[in-house]
Amino acid sequence: MFENLNFSLSPLCVLPEQREELAQLYPVIDQRWHQKFDRLSLLVTVRDRGTLVAAGLVHDSIVAPTDSMNAVELGCMAVRPEYRRLGIRQHVTSLRLEHAVRSGKTPIIVIDAQNPASWAFYERSELWERERSFEQEGRLKFIYRATQAAWEWVENLPQASEDCLDISTALPSIPAPCFATAPATQPMLGVPLPFGEQVSALPML
Structure with missing residues (x-):
């Protein structure tokens, strides 16, 4: 049913009109949401x-x-x-993890303890380990950070020839626009297999 998915990567800032479109995905748009987008180093978007x-x-x-x-x-x-349980979240996380590692940073992810499906997923993955738990605004949260296995995984990936990538599925579709507005300066990213073939190529995060 969802054969025409495009994964688009951009390492540059998001323009106001593009941020307005992105806001439609999120249930809460507050100052903290804008802070994250103000300080992004990579944006991954998926279009059908x-x-x-x-x-x-x-x-x-x-x-x-x-x-x-x-x-x-x-x-x-x-x-x-309507697009959940298709593996999209795992694919997007793999792309972001690769970017963070290639940038020489330490990737972390924060999961709400009330979201057991998410934190159980990271508990099972060899690429992530729980660093600590903490409370924020009365809610228990877990911090996971990438393990050495994540660095080894990235080292075995091919590097792309472009910074801004459109990763399309086998059938033609409308290209997903990259949000880049100037030449990219970020490290190169590996190109995953087409969406329909990625499950065996990307690890369980």
């Missing part, structure tokens, strides 16, 4: 025939009490309800 269906980013506006040095957070992950 031009319609934005998912997004996630890497940013350094970190408020979680991590002990990790030089950390960046994989945050603001959102997928439209």
Whole structure:
């Protein structure tokens, strides 16, 4: 049913009109949401025939009490309800993890303890380990950071020839626009397999 998914990566800032479109994915748009987008180093968007269906980013506006040095957070992950349980979240996380590692940073991710499906996923993955738990606004949260296995995984990936990538599925679709407005300066990213073939190529994060 969802054969025409495009994964688009951009390491540059998001323009106001593009941020307005992105805001439609998220249930809460507040100052903290804008802070993360102000400090992003990578934005991953997913489109189905031009319609934005998912997004996630890497940013350094970190408020979680991590002990990790030089950390960046994989945050603001959102997928439209009708596109969930397709592996989109895992693909987007893999792309963001790769970017963070290639940038020489320590990737972390913050998960609400009331979201057991998410934190159980990271508990099972060899690429992530729980660093600590903490309370924020009365809610228990977990910080996960990338393990040495994550660095080894990235080392075995091919590097791309472009910074801004459109990763399309086998069938033609409307290209997903990159949000880049100037030549990219970020490290290169590996090109995953087409969406329909990625499950065996990307690890369980």
